[in-house]
Amino acid sequence: MALLAGKRGVLFGALDEHSIAWQVAEAAHAEGARFVLTNAPAAVRMGAIEALAAKTGCRVVPADATDVGDLENLFDEACNHLGGKLDFILHSVGMSVNVRKGKHYTELNYDWLQKGWDISAVSFHKLMRVAWDKAAVNDWGSIVALTYTAAQRTFPDYNDMADHKAYLESIARSFGYHWGLRNKVRVNTVSQSPTRTTAGKGVKGFDGFIDFAEAMSPLGNASARDCAHYVLTLFSDWTRKVTMQNLFHDGGFSSTGVSKAVMDRFMRGERQTD
């Protein structure tokens, strides 16, 4: 469809082929976009991203998303390399040290909390601030970050990531207001189904989590590829007046109280324990 023909962007967060950002990169390339890929220096050293860069004919610029100096260099390099200002940016970055180290929510380590908050939420403000200061985004550009419905409803094992996501979604609304006024740039978050990626699998009980969501969602869970296609619509010119929204991309999960599939399983379990 050449949905993104002539558009330039920066994509954060492609770690391996399972990453949502990886799928976005492949789909954006197929739709005619040109972009720069970025990830934390340690993730870039792992090497997989270079294969994606070769496949999509783009350049990799390492940047720690919490480091303003790295971000300044990234946006300078991206605009120089792509030959102009940007039309889209994807923030597909998340990490909780408390989740990684198995710390229970009632016993959070606050240094780890702060680190996870900086990586998962504040980095979204930082990258927008750097792009704002450099006036690096074209009129009618689009900025998207990925989030999860634990920002609205409790999923105990999602731990402090739930709080980071709530903060991230708030940044989209707050900064989105200013971007809209200044040069019609839109800012949204996409709230995605649980997806088998490195970040997803780090959550305790992830297999149960993903099966439950599948049974609850009338359309079934959205895959990383499905998510990529949805994100592309937000980068395209067909969604120009959508901004400051948290958009659920979850097969209907977030609007379902209970499904027949879950109820049937629950009742079967009840009878066994009678």
Ligand SMILES: NC(=O)c1ccc[n+]([C@@H]2O[C@H](COP(=O)([O-])OP(=O)(O)OC[C@H]3O[C@@H](n4cnc5c(N)ncnc54)[C@H](O)[C@@H]3O)[C@@H](O)[C@H]2O)c1
């Ligand atoms: N997988 C899921 O179930 C799911 C569901 C909803 C939302 N999300 C969100 O989607 C986004 C992408 O995650 P994913 O599932 O593709 O997993 P992923 O592990 O493939 O991607 C996470 C990325 O964050 C990067 N990152 C971590 N620290 C960084 C830093 N300091 N600077 C720059 N990059 C850094 C990692 O290198 C990695 O590429 C995250 O925001 C995640 O919370 C995931």
